[in-house]
Amino acid sequence: ATPTALLAGTGRGAQLGVLIKGPEILESTRRVDVVLLDKTGTVTTGRMRLVGITPAGRLTPTAALQAAAAVEVGSEHPVAQAIVTSARERNLALPPAANITAQPGSGVRGSIKGTQVTVGRPELFDKVPEQIAGPDPAGTTVYVGWGGVARAALTVADGVRPDSAHGIERLHELGLRTYLLTGDNAATAAGVARDIGIEAGDVFAGVRPDEKHEVVQRLRRQGHVVAMVGDGVNDAAALAEADLGIAMGSGTDIAMESADIVLMRPQVAAVADAIHLSRRTLRICL
Ligand code: ADP
Ligand code: MG
Secondary structure, eight states: OOOOHHHHHHHHHHHHEESSSOHHHHHHHHHOOEEEEEEEIIOOOOOOEEEEEEOOOOOOOHHHHHHHHHHHOOOOOOOHHHHHHHHHTOOOOOOOOOEEEEEEEEEEEEEEEEEEEEEGGGOSSSSSOGGGGSSTSSSSEEEEETTTEEEEEEEEEEEETHHHHHHHHHHHHTTTTEEEEEESSSHHHHHHHHHHOGGGGGGSOOOHHHHHHHHHHHHHHTTTTEEEEEEEEGGGGHHHHHSSSEETTOHHHHHHHHHEEESSSSHHHHHHHHHHHHHHHHHHHH
């Protein structure tokens, strides 16, 4: 392909809202055969809402939410934002939290009045009481607790982007195999996969941020040319590792910096546009 033709291709990409960082990227885009898609914020809107609070024992839902929001207040994770927004909507005063530390891909810890409070996945607790254990089909469940014990379950949910199913269908029409790759639990991931038309067997769930790029590596070692689509801090290493990293323009800066392509329209169909465009551009100039 001549450089001019490739540049023309990237110009057309810009018109489609697909920002391609350099003409040479079209070449790897053309050879992609596998597309890994992050869940939260990529195939879903990432605008999570709190949909349920279930305390175990005598704790009130309000006190549970208050404690959770107090330690989540500085976190940019969609789960954290849902919790903090809900607390604000209820006009809850948030006690100051100290020594806040993020546990990437699993939650956050902070101390409130000398008590170390944890919010996040069940693995962060020594004990999750039976009445609040197990995933909630309504969404993603995280826990708030202290002393190693989960004291309440908080369920947050966001919606699948309305065009995600169509976008996946277009990727399949282009002959690509799609996988869902998420840190979220298997039950929630399976529900989203079903909604958007990804095969039940093509779901990687419960994948920690430091493991996402290993999934990319494994597929590459099997001879695949891998595109990774993501939006979060937790996707950055996988985006860099992939033959083609594609970031949602609505995502975090680090995801956009790590990617080869940035989608100005937050739609899976834009991924199909980019791949279709690169194939056509190279066909014209070969
Ligand atoms: P995804 O891969 O779908 O974008 P993440 O890897 O960001 O998801 O998060 C995986 C899971 O870790 C979330 O579904 C949630 O259960 C938990 N989690 C991550 N960060 C937080 C946080 N700040 N507060 C509570 N839970 C969190
Ligand atoms: Mg995400």
